[in-house]
Amino acid sequence: MHKKPLILVTNDDGITAPGIAYLVSIAKKMGDVLVVAPDKPQSGMGHAITINSTLRVQATKHYGLETEFSCTGTPVDCVKMAINSLMLRKPDLILSGINHGSNLSINVIYSGTMSAAVEGAVEGVPSIGISLCDYAHEADFTQSGTFIETIIDAVLKKGLPKGVCLNVNIPKLKSDELKGIKVCRQANALWLEHFDERKDPYGRSYYWLTGEFKNLEPTAKDTDVWANENGYISVVPTHADMTAYEALAGLKKSMEG
Amino acid sequence: MHKKPLILVTNDDGITAPGIAYLVSIAKKMGDVLVVAPDKPQSGMGHAITINSTLRVQATKHYGLETEFSCTGTPVDCVKMAINSLMLRKPDLILSGINHGSNLSINVIYSGTMSAAVEGAVEGVPSIGISLCDYAHEADFTQSGTFIETIIDAVLKKGLPKGVCLNVNIPKLKSDELKGIKVCRQANALWLEHFDERKDPYGRSYYWLTGEFKNLEPTAKDTDVWANENGYISVVPTHADMTAYEALAGLKKSMEG
DSSP states (O other), X not given: OOSXXXXXXXXXXOTTOHHXXXXXXXXXXXXXXXXXXXXXXXXXXXXOOOOSSOBOEEEOOSSOOSSEEEESSOHHHHHHHIIIIIOSSOOSEEEEEEEESOOOTTHHHHOHHHHHHHHHHHTTOOEEEEEESOOOTTOOGGGGHHHHHHHXXXXXXXXXXXXXXXXXXXXXXXXXXXXXXXXXXXXXXXXXXXXXXXXXXXXXXXXXXXXXXXXXXXXXTTBHXXXXXXXXXXXXXXXXXXXXXXXXXXXXHHHHO | OOXXXXXXXXXXXXXXXXXXXXXXXXXXXXXXXXXXXESSXXXXXXXXXXXXXXXXXXXXXXXXXXXXXXXXXXXXXXXXXXXXXXXXXXXXXXXXXXXXXXOOTTHXXXXXXXXXXXXXXXXXXXXXXXXXXXXXXXXXXGGGHHHXXXXXXXXXXXXXXXXXXXXXXXXXXXXXGXXXXXXOBOOOEEEEEEEEEEEOTTSOEEEEEEEEEEESXXXXXXXXXXXXXXXXXXXXXXOSOOBOGGGHHHHHHHHOO
């Protein structure tokens, strides 16, 4: 590629989060950068889109870029709007993140960060969702900078299979403790939920959703959870096809009659 | 199963939508029914969960059931709350729908109806999301009643593979025009978006997300879109594993170095 690649950056923690600021600084080294990101935190929004109400965008000046907008919608809205309304041509790459917190395993379906990347893949753009397994606002994103650049560079040079994006998760380690990059599958896991019931000042109940992450295959070494727990940055090729192919034959027998 | 199965019914169009009312009437014939559903329309909410704010539930009397609640959250919140807070034991089956409108193909990732079913599967409960390809409030859900009962009955008798739910889509046809049930894979499709820009009374721009559905493989006969277009009720086994397995080997080569 002779001309600079066009890179769209988005996230789900909102346009002013430290994670997206660091990702923009990396992207600037690698191409021409645009930012379209939510105007407020959108964690846990999954693949939500705004169809029962309207969207607004606002030009911002956080990153000194020619094109940067905050958007009232979800991360997926941001990608759709950037590609179909705000950009003159499709980007060569979409980067989503860096998320403050893990998007390992089952979290891919709840994650706004990853949903933005999946949406990019659906729209035919090589896309990478990046998450640091540290929920702190002041998390140190710089420790893994070199690895992130390596991954982005590989995608810019070689592309990705059609419809596939990457789910990148970085363990909370110092740069010299990170062992490298591991390509993995999504671990089979779930959240064991607990609803914390409280009373409002008027005596009425309300609930906070809380939970504990449970890896259902802790000994399997080919999963993203294992890789992270063992010091590796995990990379899971991810697509929007949720068909359980292994169940097709059995169901044909029992359903088609 | 000697005792009556315990069936949880939810949806994404809200607890008073005609589609859920019809589904409750079917479920009542087949087991003991509980309803936990959103208190307002939640279309397009995907797998969103409520983590930045709180949830409330309200006992309702729409269906004359002992246990029925409207919930301020998303369809996935409803399933999590029902299983982990409102029910004494896990349900034997979760039914989500009947959605007013298609959840074929790529719509599985945007759909609150299907996300509730996927969440059920993740939590280990056989789950079925059902959609009628008719967006009208007064859509005629009764035409496919016999087929819906057949599908539910098969799942109650034989269960589903672990982690797998069903995405059922019904074409808008009269009962004698419906050709039967076809077990399919999710078609590869996308939405070609258009953002309809308008001006508010104060001269500021706002946008409506609109789009046109595009099936990228119109001649493939093993997809849910083909089945629906040809008069069949489509049944797609669906799971939360979004790993693109076919991409693992190539990426290992390019990324792990």
